Amino acid sequence: MSARKPTISDVASAAGVSKGLVSFALNDKPGVAVDTRDRILAVAKDLGWRPSLSARSLSTRTSFALGLVIRRAAEVIGADPFFPSFIAGIESVLSEEGRALVLSVVPDQEAELSTYRTLAADKRVDGVFLTDLRQDDKRFALIEELDLPAVALGHPASSVCFPFVELDDTSGIQAAVEHLVSLGHTRIGHVAGDPAMIHGGRRRESFADAMTNAGLDSSLVIETNFSVSQGADATRRLLDGPHPPTAIVFANDPMAIAGLGVAHQRGLRVPADLSITGFDGTDISAYVFPALTTITSDPVEWGRVAARTLLDQIATGAAPTVALPPAQLLIRDSTAPPPPPAAEVAHR
Amino acid sequence: MSARKPTISDVASAAGVSKGLVSFALNDKPGVAVDTRDRILAVAKDLGWRPSLSARSLSTRTSFALGLVIRRAAEVIGADPFFPSFIAGIESVLSEEGRALVLSVVPDQEAELSTYRTLAADKRVDGVFLTDLRQDDKRFALIEELDLPAVALGHPASSVCFPFVELDDTSGIQAAVEHLVSLGHTRIGHVAGDPAMIHGGRRRESFADAMTNAGLDSSLVIETNFSVSQGADATRRLLDGPHPPTAIVFANDPMAIAGLGVAHQRGLRVPADLSITGFDGTDISAYVFPALTTITSDPVEWGRVAARTLLDQIATGAAPTVALPPAQLLIRDSTAPPPPPAAEVAHR
DNA sequence: GAAACCACCTAAACCGGTTAAGGCCCCGGT
DNA sequence: ACCGGGGCCTTAACCGGTTTAGGTGGTTTC
Numbered sequence: 001m002s003a004r005k006p007t008i009s010d011v012a013s014a015a016g017v018s019k020g021l022v023s024f025a026l027n028d029k030p031g032v033a034v035d036t037r038d039r040i041l042a043v044a045k046d047l048g049w050r051p052s053l054s055a056r057s058l059s060t061r062t063s064f065a066l067g068l069v070i071r072r073a074a075e076v077i078g079a080d081p082f083f084p085s086f087i088a089g090i091e092s093v094l095s096e097e098g099r100a101l102v103l104s105v106v107p108d109q110e111a112e113l114s115t116y117r118t119l120a121a122d123k124r125v126d127g128v129f130l131t132d133l134r135q136d137d138k139r140f141a142l143i144e145e146l147d148l149p150a151v152a153l154g155h156p157a158s159s160v161c162f163p164f165v166e167l168d169d170t171s172g173i174q175a176a177v178e179h180l181v182s183l184g185h186t187r188i189g190h191v192a193g194d195p196a197m198i199h200g201g202r203r204r205e206s207f208a209d210a211m212t213n214a215g216l217d218s219s220l221v222i223e224t225n226f227s228v229s230q231g232a233d234a235t236r237r238l239l240d241g242p243h244p245p246t247a248i249v250f251a252n253d254p255m256a257i258a259g260l261g262v263a264h265q266r267g268l269r270v271p272a273d274l275s276i277t278g279f280d281g282t283d284i285s286a287y288v289f290p291a292l293t294t295i296t297s298d299p300v301e302w303g304r305v306a307a308r309t310l311l312d313q314i315a316t317g318a319a320p321t322v323a324l325p326p327a328q329l330l331i332r333d334s335t336a337p338p339p340p341p342a343a344e345v346a347h348r
Numbered sequence: 349m350s351a352r353k354p355t356i357s358d359v360a361s362a363a364g365v366s367k368g369l370v371s372f373a374l375n376d377k378p379g380v381a382v383d384t385r386d387r388i389l390a391v392a393k394d395l396g397w398r399p400s401l402s403a404r405s406l407s408t409r410t411s412f413a414l415g416l417v418i419r420r421a422a423e424v425i426g427a428d429p430f431f432p433s434f435i436a437g438i439e440s441v442l443s444e445e446g447r448a449l450v451l452s453v454v455p456d457q458e459a460e461l462s463t464y465r466t467l468a469a470d471k472r473v474d475g476v477f478l479t480d481l482r483q484d485d486k487r488f489a490l491i492e493e494l495d496l497p498a499v500a501l502g503h504p505a506s507s508v509c510f511p512f513v514e515l516d517d518t519s520g521i522q523a524a525v526e527h528l529v530s531l532g533h534t535r536i537g538h539v540a541g542d543p544a545m546i547h548g549g550r551r552r553e554s555f556a557d558a559m560t561n562a563g564l565d566s567s568l569v570i571e572t573n574f575s576v577s578q579g580a581d582a583t584r585r586l587l588d589g590p591h592p593p594t595a596i597v598f599a600n601d602p603m604a605i606a607g608l609g610v611a612h613q614r615g616l617r618v619p620a621d622l623s624i625t626g627f628d629g630t631d632i633s634a635y636v637f638p639a640l641t642t643i644t645s646d647p648v649e650w651g652r653v654a655a656r657t658l659l660d661q662i663a664t665g666a667a668p669t670v671a672l673p674p675a676q677l678l679i680r681d682s683t684a685p686p687p688p689p690a691a692e693v694a695h696r
Numbered sequence: 697g698a699a700a701c702c703a704c705c706t707a708a709a710c711c712g713g714t715t716a717a718g719g720c721c722c723c724g725g726t
Numbered sequence: 727a728c729c730g731g732g733g734c735c736t737t738a739a740c741c742g743g744t745t746t747a748g749g750t751g752g753t754t755t756c
Contacts, residue, residue, distance in 0.1 A: 005469070007742055018706045023744055033704060053470040054411070055742035057402035058711050065450070065472075072432075084420075084431060084453070091453045095463070100472055102413070103451040105432070105439045115443070121353070122401040124413075124448055228631045254632055257605075264637035283576045284602055288636075289612035355712055366736050371714055381734060403712035406741050 006047045015043040065100040067125035071112040081282045089303020120146040133198040151310040163319045165306045170206035172295035172327035176277045177210035180247045183337045189220035189245035191234040231255025235262040246338035247275035253282040271336035290333035297327040354395040363391040413448040415473035419460040429630045437651020468494040481546040499658040511667045513654045518554035520643035520675035524625045525558035528595045531685045537568035537593035539582040579603025583610040594686035595623035601630040619684035638681035645675040
């Protein structure tokens with residue numbers, strides 16, 4: 001019993017063939033007699049042989065790993081429940097394929113770009129996921145320059161040379177606005193995400209569109225960086241305005257929860273005095289009081305599809321773009337008809 | 349201008365030396381004349397040479413990557429804010445060292461163990477982080493069997509052959525109980541985490557100890573798997589008991605927030621009717637209403653120290669165990685004196 | 697019956713580094 | 727004058743796979 005793990009040469013000599021043939025046999029290449037192939041496979045299995053990743057990487061110039069670079073400020077990183085679920089989805093695909101996920105968390109754009117550069121230069125990964133797409137995203141040019149296979153999450157603003165997996169969140173926002181309108185709300189505010197991020201900007205636009213379609217004023221919008229603290233702050237500013245809204249649509253659940261806190265703090269009852277909707281459908285949104293009306297997507301599935309698309313892109317060089325089922329409005333207890341407009345009546 | 353990236357041989361011929369000497373020069377090995385070394389370094393820089401990771405991995409049998417395997421049920425994965433911050437801490441160390449983090453997310457123990465096996469067999473990583481330690485953890489034996497450098501987060505129950513980075517959370521729990529006792533509470537409940545996990549079990553023990561020290565009944569404990577839904581459920585069961593508590597100590601913030609929701613739902617005012625404390629000091633805990641009294645630790649720092657310890661362990665084979673500053677009680681608005689015991693007075 | 701062809705296999709180069717073994721030269725000691 | 731020992735450098739083996747070129751032997755083709 002040798003302590004060392006067997007190499008391809010051990011398998012070759014045990015099977016009485018050359019190591020080249022072993023390689024052919026194990027990679028299902030043509031030119032190997034059927035019974036020889038079977039013998040080789042049997043010997044390999046018997047010896048418990050596993051190909052050496054680094055040797056394979058060296059000769060094939062592939063790393064059997066995919067890369068995910070997350071650029072988030074320390075302030076936001078903990079609050080967002082998207083990534084853990086998304087990563088779990090990626091993993092469910094990769095683990096079956098014997099591939100690994102290389103993760104980087106970086107604070108700013110400079111570090112982000114140099115991380116992609118290093119990943120590519122070191123051939124540490126065979127392809128990368130692009131999340132949190134931005135308006136005028138510098139990564140697009142970089143990916144092309146590095147000739148790195150990639151898949152993006154969401155619909156890039158400009159046309160790009162790689163596939164993307166998009167999830168329509170506009171119809172969810174629109175459904176939320178229509179829901180609030182049908183309840184009788186006319187002054188609806190929006191705590192938007194980062195306008196530099198595509199999904200932040202698009203949710204804001206859908207909000208404006210839906211409001212305009214309903215013939216309502218769409219200017220009650222405050223932009224944030226998606227962080228809890230800015231969500232709370234934005235809520236305060238909306239409520240402090242001259243004509244405070246009777247409903248607020250938040251761009252994510254953590255901010256909506258913070259908004260809930262601000263409302264409670266001011267003695268506003270939700271939903272009697274103020275309706276609130278979130279976005280994401282996080283677990284916790286069902287357990288706050290009142291349970292949050294929110295817009296749910298499926299980050300795990302998103303991860304799965306993105307991983308499959310990226311593998312496809314790496315293999316074929318031309319994977320098709322995929323559209324996921326749109327985000328759905330989930331009506332719970334944080335939305336209700338607005339309070340009777342006592343103040344305005346008195347004002348007349 | 350060649351399209352191919354330069355290899356060590358290119359550097360060698362450009363510098364007029366053998367490739368072996370280039371290798372020596374670049375790894376600061378002795379036996380290279382100073383001016384020769386300088387010349388080689390200059391040429392390498394000039395050519396933009398970067399050593400090939402896979403070639404290096406093959407000959408040195410190291411992968412220049414560390415592994416993190418997270419075993420969490422899909423249900424819990426999104427809610428826990430610990431990992432994103434912890435990973436950010438790891439990254440801040442690894443990125444300087446040119447190393448990468450290989451992340452796996454697995455659903456159960458079987459997948460967890462086989463993931464460690466694969467990581468080791470493929471030499472995909474040089475060492476691993478062990479999080480969420482369990483009572484009687486099967487990974488300890490596996491790590492030893494695989495001869496894989498490791499560092500654990502928290503204090504293992506049994507003695508182990510690798511270092512660990514521990515953070516005292518017991519004094520935080522005790523401080524929380526003492527704080528509640530000093531406010532006048534006598535019936536204090538605890539929504540505990542998973543008792544199979546060391547930190548879950550230990551927080552529970554510290555709770556019991558602190559209660560006993562105060563001369564109070566320490567039996568109002570309900571175990572959970574740390575998930576939001578079980579946190580809400582446990583809160584309901586505590587409040588439905590014959591002598592409901594006037595304060596509840598939760599084992600993490602998400603469960604505490606769910607508990608807050610349950611209290612509101614029942615018309616209990618927090619903190620007037622019920623005091624609540626959380627654990628983790630997540631961002632959002634400051635923005636719920638009322639702002640959560642909680643126990644804060646520093647997961648980013650934990651990640652940094654764990655990464656440095658693991659690198660040290662890999663390099664020297666005997667890194668020292670580290671104790672981080674203990675978790676601190678952060679008093680906010682969710683704790684107050686208990687309501688006057690009207691019912692009990694009437695009962696006499 | 698020679699040429700062409702095919703199926704099956706071997707030998708050896710190659711990927712790009714690391715490293716053990718050894719060669720050369722110059723110096724100091726006896 | 728000879729030997730020993732560094733300092734500096736080269737050669738070549740090695741890590742463990744993949745892949746190309748080439749070599750059998752046997753069958754088909756005209």
